[in-house]
Amino acid sequence: MHDADAVNDLEEAQGRGSTHGPAGDAALGVLLRALNVELDRFNILFGNAHGLYRTDLNALVAILEAARREDPMTPSRLAAALDLSASATTTLLERLESLGHITREHSKTDRRRVDLYIHDTARQIGSEFYQPLLRELSGVWDHFSDEQRETVRQFLTATIMATTRARETIAPR
Structure with missing residues (x-):
């Protein structure tokens, strides 16, 4: 459709x-x-x-969101977030690292932990690519009042939460 x-x-x-x-x-x-x-x-x-697959994109978003929260992503948390096995996560991280999109670094607070970071060049590539979409969305959203935007924010938040709850009722294969 x-x-x-x-x-x-x-x-x-x-x-x-x-x-x-x-x-x-x-x-x-x-x-x-x-x-x-x-x-x-x-x-x-x-x-x-x-040269990125859907899972690669989802991983990059998860790493970016963790950085936005100032809570660096780890490989095990990424595996859980994407419902991937440890070996699939390793393969994914090796691919993203070889493409120059991420780095894996030992945590400054716990040397046993590995944190994942997005390269600035990857951020720049993403920013440049998504600018036309963001301009279009901003132009459309400008027509909504603050109250309407708040309603949309509440709707999207509730819809995301409902989707998450529904997903959690389905057992992984």
């Missing part, structure tokens, strides 16, 4: 009245799926341009 079809579905649901209830939930679900597909397609373009 194309994103325009999802937008039309929601607009039709809104035109029929309330977006509450099963029909409204289904229309929102269609839009979320369309957003997920479009973001995935954008991420695939980045991955293809830089």
